[in-house]
Amino acid sequence: MTNDLIEIRWHGRGGQGAKTASLLLADAAFNTGKYIQGFPEYGPERMGAPITAYNRISNTPITIHSNIYYPDFVVVVDDTLLESVDVTAGLKNDGGIIINTTKSDNEVKSLLNNYKGSIYTIDARKISLDALGKYFPNVPMLAGIVKISGIMTDEELIKDMEGSFKHKFAKKPEVIEGNMNALKNALNEVKKIN
Amino acid sequence: MSIRERLSGNEAVATAMKQINPDVVAAFPITPSTEIPQYFSTFVSNGQVDTEFVAVESEHSAMSACIGAEAAGARAMTATSANGLSLMWEMIYIASSLRLPIVLSLVNRAVSGPLNIHNDHSDAMGVRDAGWIMLFSENNQEAYDNTIMAHRIAENKDVMLPLMICQDGFITSHSIENIELIEDSKVKEFVGEYHPEHYLLNKKEPIAIGPLDLQAYLFEHKFQQAEAMRNAKRVIEEVSKDFEKLTGRKYSFFEEYKSQDADYIIVCMNSTAGTTKYVVDKLREKGIKAGLVKVRMYRPFPVEEIAKALSNAKVVAILDKSDSLNGAGGALFEDVTSSMYTQQTYVPTVNYIYGIGGRDTKAEDIESVFEDLQKIDISKKIEDPYRYLGVRREEK
Numbered sequence: 245m246t247n248d249l250i251e252i253r254w255h256g257r258g259g260q261g262a263k264t265a266s267l268l269l270a271d272a273a274f275n276t277g278k279y280i281q282g283f284p285e286y287g288p289e290r291m292g293a294p295i296t297a298y299n300r301i302s303n304t305p306i307t308i309h310s311n312i313y314y315p316d317f318v319v320v321v322d323d324t325l326l327e328s329v330d331v332t333a334g335l336k337n338d339g340g341i342i343i344n345t346t347k348s349d350n351e352v353k354s355l356l357n358n359y360k361g362s363i364y365t366i367d368a369r370k371i372s373l374d375a376l377g378k379y380f381p382n383v384p385m386l387a388g389i390v391k392i393s394g395i396m397t398d399e400e401l402i403k404d405m406e407g408s409f410k411h412k413f414a415k416k417p418e419v420i421e422g423n424m425n426a427l428k429n430a431l432n433e434v435k436k437i438n
Numbered sequence: 439m440s441i442r443e444r445l446s447g448n449e450a451v452a453t454a455m456k457q458i459n460p461d462v463v464a465a466f467p468i469t470p471s472t473e474i475p476q477y478f479s480t481f482v483s484n485g486q487v488d489t490e491f492v493a494v495e496s497e498h499s500a501m502s503a504c505i506g507a508e509a510a511g512a513r514a515m516t517a518t519s520a521n522g523l524s525l526m527w528e529m530i531y532i533a534s535s536l537r538l539p540i541v542l543s544l545v546n547r548a549v550s551g552p553l554n555i556h557n558d559h560s561d562a563m564g565v566r567d568a569g570w571i572m573l574f575s576e577n578n579q580e581a582y583d584n585t586i587m588a589h590r591i592a593e594n595k596d597v598m599l600p601l602m603i604c605q606d607g608f609i610t611s612h613s614i615e616n617i618e619l620i621e622d623s624k625v626k627e628f629v630g631e632y633h634p635e636h637y638l639l640n641k642k643e644p645i646a647i648g649p650l651d652l653q654a655y656l657f658e659h660k661f662q663q664a665e666a667m668r669n670a671k672r673v674i675e676e677v678s679k680d681f682e683k684l685t686g687r688k689y690s691f692f693e694e695y696k697s698q699d700a701d702y703i704i705v706c707m708n709s710t711a712g713t714t715k716y717v718v719d720k721l722r723e724k725g726i727k728a729g730l731v732k733v734r735m736y737r738p739f740p741v742e743e744i745a746k747a748l749s750n751a752k753v754v755a756i757l758d759k760s761d762s763l764n765g766a767g768g769a770l771f772e773d774v775t776s777s778m779y780t781q782q783t784y785v786p787t788v789n790y791i792y793g794i795g796g797r798d799t800k801a802e803d804i805e806s807v808f809e810d811l812q813k814i815d816i817s818k819k820i821e822d823p824y825r826y827l828g829v830r831r832e833e834k
Contacts, residue, residue, distance in 0.1 A: 267614055270444065270614050271444065271614075274444045274616065279615075279616050280444060280614065280615065280616060281613055281614065281615050282613065282614040283608075283609075283612060283613035283614065284612070286555075286556070286608050286612065305616070306615070307576075307577075307712035307713070307715040307716050308712060308713050308716040308801060309577070309606070309609050309610065309613075309709035309710070309712045309713050310713055310798050310799055310800045310801060311798045311800075313800065
């Protein structure tokens with residue numbers, strides 16, 4: 245194990261679960277023995293407003309307490325943000341970005357300011373609708389970031405999320421299977437376009 | 439065996455309160471308070487504690503209810519932030535003057551105007567002269583640990599003063615991080631039971647608390663209060679040593695991080711100390727002798743010890759997350775420089791007001807302070823010691 249610190253920035257809109265997804269990622273990484281931070285940048289809390297959330301994941305204790313300006317990875321939960329937010333700001337060229345979108349590869353690339361690093365897309369809407377019948381992009385995006393960052397293996401994520409969902413949805417057990425399907429399908433639906 | 443967990447700073451304090459299981463928690467459970475009473479009220483409704491939870495209609499009443507409960511002989515706790523603390527202000531002084539060892543969790547946030555809910559230390563600095571013991575916490579772990587130690591310090595018969603535990607709003611209060619929890623039974627044993635010497639519900643000793651106290655006695659009572667604050671220093675040291683025996687986690691009046699041989703030292707409190715550690719490590723790799731002194735015990739202030747800890751530095755920067763608006767510098771700056779003066783220690787010293795209203799403090803900001811200290815060391819000129827870190831200014 246190296247002591248490498250991995251820094252992740254999430255861009256989403258209020259109500260889409262980006263904050264929850266960042267906390268789920270922190271939980272899952274914690275359960276594999278890591279040191280973690282998961283925190284949102286609090287602004288006016290309105291449905292649909294752009295929000296940012298962050299994760300730090302490390303093999304050694306983390307002392308830094310600031311927002312993340314030079315992330316290793318960026319997750320974009322809503323592709324309408326690509327036109328209004330500079331999502332690749334400070335993103336390391338040896339890192340990567342994953343975007344929930346159905347836009348063409350060329351269109352995505354043109355919206356990313358010629359970002360040189362790895363670009364991945366995933367259709368979280370379709371995955372969520374197929375598995376749950378509803379649009380909750382956060383679980384597919386959680387799978388996506390784990391896949392592109394290699395923070396843990398697919399198996400570790402699946403095992404951990406099974407436990408988390410059982411706890412989180414103790415009063416709604418009927419949604420556990422759908423969420424697990426969304427997670428597993430998403431792990432196979434990440435597409436590298438650059 | 440300690441319990442490996444991940445909790446936000448708010449959850450960490452609420453967990454400590456659950457383990458302490460105080461007699462009374464009185465709190466105003468919505469903004470401007472914190473999530474702490476919200477989490478704690480869940481523990482109450484689930485029967486995990488047998489605390490009397492008083493959901494009051496304002497922060498003034500929250501502190502009043504804690505005062506009533508402590509005066510009756512109970513152990514009382516509350517939590518608040520920013521303008522919530524402002525509304526408690528009148529009762530904050532009553533609590534300390536009546537020598538009631540209430541424990542308050544203060545999640546540091548800006549006192550409005552204009553309206554701002556984010557982190558700075560203006561709430562805490564507004565009550566720094568109110569006679570409360572004040573402990574600051576870098577992260578969730580320290581907020582938890584300080585809460586576990588709080589009652590033993592406050593309730594010591596040589597102290598009998600209220601105590602507040604500070605942590606940074608949002609930055610640590612809402613951030614999920616790793617934490618080591620102590621088992622419930624060990625917390626219970628460490629904290630112990632509260633048996634006050636004098637209390638209102640003692641039918642064998644009818645007393646009055648807080649009656650008229652004019653020219654004949656108030657002065658002496660205030661002197662006793664001042665003596666109690668001096669005694670708190672020794673008690674904090676003793677309790678921290680016992681805590682170290684229990685957990686292995688060492689707490690002093692302040693933490694010296696690579697500062698003992700440092701040429702350039704930053705003095706600050708709460709979460710920025712963590713970011714400063716990160717920068718100190720980076721600078722040390724480059725051979726620059728940077729260090730940090732993180733103040734944990736702000737009231738009482740460790741005058742002799744801090745002057746000594748800074749005495750071998752070449753230049754020192756004191757970072758204040760609140761401006762005293764006195765035209766001269768922040769509160770921590772005044773405390774540190776007056777400590778050095780009275781201890782006949784002179785080290786060139788500058789003050790930076792930073793992070794006001796939640797302005798993010800980046801590693802680069804801290805690096806720029808260390809760069810300034812090196813420049814001062816070379817030029818031997820301080821010029822204006824009262825500075826703002828990273829503020830935007832109108833071009834002249």
